[in-house]
Amino acid sequence: MSEDEQRGRRPAASGDATGPRSAADASGIDAALEVLVEAPGQRGEARGGTPPAGLARRYGGPLAVSLRPDRPTVIANFVESLDGIVALGTGPRGGGSEISGASEPDRFVMALLRTLADVVVVGAGTFRTAPRHEWTPRGIAPRWAGDCAAWRAQLGLPSEPAIVVVSASGDLPPDHPGFSREDGRAFVATTGSGARQLAHRGLPARVRVEVVSDAPRIEPGALLGFLSRLGTRLALCEGGPHLLSGLLTAGAVDELFVTVAPQLLGRGPGAAARLGLAEGHAWDPREAPWGSLRSVRRAGSHLFLRYGFAGQRGPAPAQVRPDAIGPGLP
Ligand SMILES: NC(=O)c1ccc[n+]([C@@H]2O[C@H](COP(=O)([O-])OP(=O)(O)OC[C@H]3O[C@@H](n4cnc5c(N)ncnc54)[C@H](OP(=O)(O)O)[C@@H]3O)[C@@H](O)[C@H]2O)c1
Numbered sequence: 001m002s003e004d005e006q007r008g009r010r011p012a013a014s015g016d017a018t019g020p021r022s023a024a025d026a027s028g029i030d031a032a033l034e035v036l037v038e039a040p041g042q043r044g045e046a047r048g049g050t051p052p053a054g055l056a057r058r059y060g061g062p063l064a065v066s067l068r069p070d071r072p073t074v075i076a077n078f079v080e081s082l083d084g085i086v087a088l089g090t091g092p093r094g095g096g097s098e099i100s101g102a103s104e105p106d107r108f109v110m111a112l113l114r115t116l117a118d119v120v121v122v123g124a125g126t127f128r129t130a131p132r133h134e135w136t137p138r139g140i141a142p143r144w145a146g147d148c149a150a151w152r153a154q155l156g157l158p159s160e161p162a163i164v165v166v167s168a169s170g171d172l173p174p175d176h177p178g179f180s181r182e183d184g185r186a187f188v189a190t191t192g193s194g195a196r197q198l199a200h201r202g203l204p205a206r207v208r209v210e211v212v213s214d215a216p217r218i219e220p221g222a223l224l225g226f227l228s229r230l231g232t233r234l235a236l237c238e239g240g241p242h243l244l245s246g247l248l249t250a251g252a253v254d255e256l257f258v259t260v261a262p263q264l265l266g267r268g269p270g271a272a273a274r275l276g277l278a279e280g281h282a283w284d285p286r287e288a289p290w291g292s293l294r295s296v297r298r299a300g301s302h303l304f305l306r307y308g309f310a311g312q313r314g315p316a317p318a319q320v321r322p323d324a325i326g327p328g329l330p
Helices: 021-027 053-059 096-100 104-116 124-129 142-154 192-201 220-229 241-249
Strands: 034-038 046-049 063-066 073-081 085-087 119-123 162-167 186-191 207-213 234-237 255-261 292-299 302-308
Touching (some): 053 104, 053 142, 063 073, 063 104, 073 096, 073 104, 085 096, 096 255, 104 142, 104 255, 104 302, 119 124, 119 241, 124 162, 124 241, 162 220, 186 192, 192 207, 207 220
Parallel strands (some): 073 234, 073 255, 119 234, 162 186, 186 207
Antiparallel strands (some): 034 292, 073 085, 255 302, 292 302
């Protein structure tokens, strides 16, 4: 046990994502995740398998996600405190890194999941509060960028996942690095009024704005329909808690990957409103989504949990107006 742990303090960040590989090796942060539980492999068609050797060694084995035949498969990835907090508020510097303690193993797992995805889906709140993020494997774990790119190439995927930002309002900063993909693989899924707002803001021409709802909000079925028309087989939702809650409520989340960081944050007066994993909907316990445990991994005192939710009934992808559909992922 480290001195920090003995005194119950936050340990120093477990690795600099941009640091040299040799220094990382010397400090032991490249150690394999310890596999505590691993359910038997996926059935049917799946994305993934055994990654390049460095990734496989670090993850502690293969990683595959079953693909649904009827609609895009949706997995989600979050980090939460021991008491279920995922954000210290809605401003910058209140999200994942502060919750995880800048955990390098958490960044590694995020990069692996992004590597498998056709599309990373984020809500506008998350997008606005991460002004330097681009939602790529390279952006979160540069040390592993080469291995992740090699795995994507093996899997026949383009070098980076596309991004879909979900926004009703269209209140998005046009110069955000998340929109910097040069290959027409950045999308905004929005409403009619959101599209008008975005036209006013002058997004770069390479960002494709798609009206997927005439209503004030985007129903999960409409979002799935849009992802499906893009050719998506596997979508990774990286939050935030309002977007996730909507997807969970509709039974649209197939698997949840949750990192549990060993800190207690609490809620109370004086603190900005802290957000839990799912916000905006409170389930009756008789109707709450229940997961089935698929795997547990460990790095120090952080736990990496994987739950399946595919037993839930989910929405069929909605018919999306043909004129709202782009030509699909390049
Ligand atoms: N710990 C973690 O793993 C983690 C992960 C992700 C985010 N976070 C944190 O969570 C915080 C943000 O939380 P949040 O709940 O506000 O984030 P969010 O779910 O990303 O954003 C909510 C916004 O997304 C849009 N949206 C979501 N669902 C929609 C729907 N069905 N239809 C249309 N638009 C929809 C709306 O945007 P408009 O307002 O533009 O209409 C809504 O206001 C940040 O601090 C972030 O860092 C933490």
